[in-house]
């Protein structure tokens with residue numbers, strides 16, 4: 608598995624897949640740039656008149672709910688249905704679900720109407736999808752003490768997809784297999800968008816392989832490893848600004864060898 612995942616880095620760079628992202632207005636620019644940094648090509652198109660055209664040329668579709676509206680919802684449904692028909696993988700980032708009641712209704716409706724391949728969110732978001740009560744007040748996770756593996760497993764089985772609960776430790780489950788990734792750094796929680804960017808990375812890898820479990824592991828671990836290396840390069844006088852620049856530098860330079868040297872992963876049996 609480690610060998611095939613490490614080969615995905617080169618594959619993304621060679622294929623330069625198009626990643627259609629219907630996403631939020633807070634982190635949209637960072638998501639576009641991280642997609643470029645890993646070697647894929649982003650296109651952020653939101654309007655219902657445009658999504659049909661755009662998604663039909665795409666190799667993966669991201670639905671990110673960070674700043675939601677009725678129009679965005681309609682665009683997501685339209686793009687999602689076409690992606691399903693064309694066999695394009697869909698990656699959902701249910702930002703803030705559980706914190707905002709109307710958003711929960713919309714996200715559940717998306718999950719009923721479209722086949723989603725991968726869901727990535729923090730503990731609060733995925734716990735809400737698993738049937739828990741919303742614990743977060745905003746987009747950041749509130750720690751419930753609930754078992755992340757159980758949450759990931761339940762979401763994966765409920766929606767027939769791969770579920771990733773990110774956090775201090777990232778849990779990736781397809782409902783049968785559970786993989787734990789220990790990479791990361793607390794600074795990743797101090798700049799907005801590292802979750803959204805992880806989702807964009809996962810989509811970039813999912814666009815070049817049929818093995819979506821491996822794509823999920825590649826995407827989420829890339830952010831964790833990059834966070835560790837970005838923090839390691841900081842001098843005593845540098846903080847979150849330089850950390851973010853370093854993060855982009857590391858993601859640009861990440862290849863299969865660097866990934867294999869940095870990844871801290873094990874599988875639960």
Ligand SMILES: Nc1ncnc2c1ncn2[C@@H]1O[C@H](COP(=O)(O)OP(=O)(O)O)[C@@H](O)[C@H]1O
Nearest residue numbers: 729748773774775791792793795801802830831
């Ligand atoms: N306490 C932590 N320590 C180290 N890394 C973390 C921690 N919390 C989250 N991360 C990492 O930060 C990135 C974003 O995850 P997360 O904060 O859960 O997403 P979101 O921004 O959507 O809430 C992931 O790569 C995750 O591994």
Ligand SMILES: Cc1ncsc1CCOP(=O)(O)O
Nearest residue numbers: 631633673799800801802803
């Ligand atoms: C702060 C904020 N508010 C609405 S979307 C958003 C960005 C959330 O990004 P992430 O989940 O990656 O931290």
Ligand SMILES: [Mg+2]
Nearest residue numbers: 702729802803
């Ligand atoms: Mg998030």
